[in-house]
Amino acid sequence: MGTVTFDGVGKVFPDGTHAVTDLGLEVADGEFLVLVGPSGCGKTTALRMVAGLETITRGEIRIADKVVNDLEPRRRDIAMVFQNYALYPHMTVAQNIGFGLKMHGFTKSEVERRVNEIAAVLDLGDLLARKPRALSGGQRQRVAMGRAIVRNPAVFLMDEPLSNLDAKLRVQMRAEISRIQRELRTTTIYVTHDQIEAMTMGDRVVVMRKGRLQQVDVPQVLYDHPANLFVASFIGSPSMNLFQGEVAAGGMLQVGTQRLALPRDGVFARELATQAGRLVAVGVRPEWIVPASSGDDRPRLRGTVVMTEALGFEVLVHVEIDAAPVVTSETIEVALDVDAAALADLEAERSKQRTMIVARFPAGSPVRAGETIELGLDLSHAQAFDLESGLALGAG
Amino acid sequence: MTLRFAGRTISYVVLLLIAAVALAPFLVLLIISFKARIDVLEVPPTLHFDWSTISENYRIVMHDDGFITYIKNSLIVTFASTALALAIGVPAAYAFSRLEFRGRDNWASTILSFRFMPPVAVAIPIFLMIQYIGLTDSYLGLILPYIAFSLPLVVWIMIGFFDEIPREIDDAAMVDGCTRVGLLFRVMLPLVRPGILVSAIFGQIFIWNEFLVGLYIINSQDRGTIPIGASSLLTTESPVDWNIAAAVGILTVIPMLIFSLLVQRWIVRGITAGTVR
Numbered sequence A: 001m002g003t004v005t006f007d008g009v010g011k012v013f014p015d016g017t018h019a020v021t022d023l024g025l026e027v028a029d030g031e032f033l034v035l036v037g038p039s040g041c042g043k044t045t046a047l048r049m050v051a052g053l054e055t056i057t058r059g060e061i062r063i064a065d066k067v068v069n070d071l072e073p074r075r076r077d078i079a080m081v082f083q084n085y086a087l088y089p090h091m092t093v094a095q096n097i098g099f100g101l102k103m104h105g106f107t108k109s110e111v112e113r114r115v116n117e118i119a120a121v122l123d124l125g126d127l128l129a130r131k132p133r134a135l136s137g138g139q140r141q142r143v144a145m146g147r148a149i150v151r152n153p154a155v156f157l158m159d160e161p162l163s164n165l166d167a168k169l170r171v172q173m174r175a176e177i178s179r180i181q182r183e184l185r186t187t188t189i190y191v192t193h194d195q196i197e198a199m200t201m202g203d204r205v206v207v208m209r210k211g212r213l214q215q216v217d218v219p220q221v222l223y224d225h226p227a228n229l230f231v232a233s234f235i236g237s238p239s240m241n242l243f244q245g246e247v248a249a250g251g252m253l254q255v256g257t258q259r260l261a262l263p264r265d266g267v268f269a270r271e272l273a274t275q276a277g278r279l280v281a282v283g284v285r286p287e288w289i290v291p292a293s294s295g296d297d298r299p300r301l302r303g304t305v306v307m308t309e310a311l312g313f314e315v316l317v318h319v320e321i322d323a324a325p326v327v328t329s330e331t332i333e334v335a336l337d338v339d340a341a342a343l344a345d346l347e348a349e350r351s352k353q354r355t356m357i358v359a360r361f362p363a364g365s366p367v368r369a370g371e372t373i374e375l376g377l378d379l380s381h382a383q384a385f386d387l388e389s390g391l392a393l394g395a396g
Numbered sequence B: 001m002t003l004r005f006a007g008r009t010i011s012y013v014v015l016l017l018i019a020a021v022a023l024a025p026f027l028v029l030l031i032i033s034f035k036a037r038i039d040v041l042e043v044p045p046t047l048h049f050d051w052s053t054i055s056e057n058y059r060i061v062m063h064d065d066g067f068i069t070y071i072k073n074s075l076i077v078t079f080a081s082t083a084l085a086l087a088i089g090v091p092a093a094y095a096f097s098r099l100e101f102r103g104r105d106n107w108a109s110t111i112l113s114f115r116f117m118p119p120v121a122v123a124i125p126i127f128l129m130i131q132y133i134g135l136t137d138s139y140l141g142l143i144l145p146y147i148a149f150s151l152p153l154v155v156w157i158m159i160g161f162f163d164e165i166p167r168e169i170d171d172a173a174m175v176d177g178c179t180r181v182g183l184l185f186r187v188m189l190p191l192v193r194p195g196i197l198v199s200a201i202f203g204q205i206f207i208w209n210e211f212l213v214g215l216y217i218i219n220s221q222d223r224g225t226i227p228i229g230a231s232s233l234l235t236t237e238s239p240v241d242w243n244i245a246a247a248v249g250i251l252t253v254i255p256m257l258i259f260s261l262l263v264q265r266w267i268v269r270g271i272t273a274g275t276v277r
C-alpha cells in the first residue's frame, strides 16, 4: 500500500517564502502522479516534504495512512531520483545501486543478486564496475533509476529526472520510466517542468502556481476543461489561443470589429448566456481553428497571416486578429516562464490591441505570410473564462 | 622561436637563483655538520668527508644530547594533535557546510579569526590555563593548545571541500537509509579525503614547528619537541660547538623535508583540484 496524502500542507522557508500553501491531495496506490508548473511554483518543495528532506510547516503528509511529518527520510520507505542524479562519485555503479540495500541490512549475496537483477532490467550489466564519472548522461540516469527501484519502496519520488538529457534520450527514457512504473505499480510522484512529460506520463496531473494547486485531473480533462486561465495557457503546445470577446445580444460574440455567431447550444453557449453584455476571455485550441470553407456554417474570423511553420504533417499558421489580447497575471506568468521574448510579445499585443492566434492547418495548405485569410472557428470546443477571477465560466 | 628559447632560459635562471638562495644555508649547514670541531673555523673553508667525524657528530646529538627523544616527542604530539583536530574539525566543518543553525555564519568567521591571532598573543594565558589544570610538562599539555591552533585551519579548509559536494548527494544518502552521521562517514569522508590530507598537512607543519607556546608549557628535557630541544641545545651550551649545532639544524630540517617530499603531490592536488568529480 503506497498511498500518499497531503492534508493542508504548507511550507514557509525561514526567509518568509511561502513555497507551498494549503496543498490538499490524495495520491492513490500505484498511481503515477505528475506535478507540473512554472519555475518556482513549489513542485520540488512539495516533493522534498514527502521525502523528509524538508520540514513541513503546516498540515500533514501521510504515506500509507501513516503520518510521516516527523519521520526521518530513511524511515519513510521512499526512493528518490534527483535532477542531477546525485550518484555517489566514489562508488561503482554496483555499489551505487546496492548502497540503499546495504543500509537496510541486506546480506552481501542478497544485495548482489538484486543489483544484478536490476542491472539486467536497465541494461547496465556491462557497467557495474564503472564509476559514475565514466558514464554518459543517459547511463547515469539509468543508474539513478536503478538505485530507486532496487529497494522496492512504497513510493517513488522523481524530481525532473529527465531534464538533463537531450531530446531524443528524453523521449526514450520517458517511455522506459512509464513502462517500469506500470510493471512495478509503485506509487510515483513525478515533478516536471515539461508539460509533454506531464501529459504523456501522468495518470493524473497536478498543475501548481505560486505554491497553490490549480487543478488536478487526468491529462485529457486538464486539456479539454482547464479550470482557469492559468491552466488553460500553461497546458498545451502550442498553447490555447486566448482573446477577449464581448457577449452581445442575439447570441453573438463581438471580437474586435468582427461579430461571431455563437453556437445555438452546447456548454460554451450556455456559459456565455449568463454573461450578456460582459467582456470575457475566449479560449480556442489551435486544432479547432481551420481554414474557412464555403460549405460549412462555422463562425468566421478574419486576420493577417504573420508566419507559417510547416511541421510536415501539419502547418502552424500564426494569424494576427483585431481582438484585445488576454493579459492577466495568469497569462503574464506563463509567458514569463517560457522566456523573455514571449513576455515581450504579450506586451506588444497589449499595446496594439491585437492578438496573435495559432491555427493548425493540414499539411500543404496554401497560406503565405502577409495575406489576409478567413478562419473557421469550432466554438463548440471553445472555453470562456472570467477576466477578473481567471476562472472558467460555468465551472463552479 | 628564439623568443621562446629566451623566455625559457630566463625562467631557468630565475629558478636556479631561487634554488640557490633557498638551498645555500642548508648546504652550509650540512657541510659544517660534517666537520670536526677544530676545522669549523678554518679559513679558507675546505670540504671534509670523514665518516668517523660525521657519525661522531650525529651520535652526540642523537644520543648524548637526547635528540632522539625530541623526535619521538614531536611525532607523538604532532600526530595526536592533528588526529584530534581532524576528529573534531571535520564533523564541525560538515555541520557548518550543511546544517542550518543560529549564528552559523558568525561562528564560522569567528573560528577563522582565531587563526589571525599570533601565538605570542595567547602564549601566556594558555600557559596559565594549562598550569591551572596541571598539565604542564605533559604531552596533553601541548596537544590541547595545538588542537586549538590547528582547528580553525582544518574547519576552514574542510568547509570549502564540503561546500563543493552537491547537497543532493546528502539527500540521496539519507533517502537510501543513512543518518546524518552515517552519511558523513560512509559517503562524505571518502569524497573529501584530499581535503583531509591537505588540512592534516598544514596542521602538522604548524605543530611540528611550533616553539613559543611549547617553550612555556614544557620544562623538562624528556618532554621537549624538536624546536624546543634544538633551541635548548643551541643556547645552553657555551661556547657553542658549531659542528654539533649544525647537526642539530640538519636533524631538525630533515624530517620535514622527507615529509614534504612525501606529501607535496597531495598538497598540490588538494589545493588545485579542490574536490572530487
Ligand SMILES: Nc1ncnc2c1ncn2[C@@H]1O[C@H](COP(=O)(O)OP(=O)(O)OP(=O)(O)O)[C@@H](O)[C@H]1O
Residues within 6 Å of the ligand: A013, A014, A015, A017, A018, A019, A037, A038, A039, A040, A041, A042, A043, A044, A045, A046, A193
Ligand atoms: N531553502 C530555501 N529557502 C528559501 N526559499 C526557498 C528555498 N528553497 C526554495 N525556495 C523558494 O521556494 C519556492 C519554490 O521553490 P521550488 O524549488 O519548490 O520550485 P520548483 O517548482 O521546484 O521550481 P523549478 O521548476 O525551478 O525547479 C521558490 O520561490 C524558491 O525560491
Ligand SMILES: [Mg+2]
Residues within 6 Å of the ligand: A043, A044, A045
Ligand atoms: Mg524544482
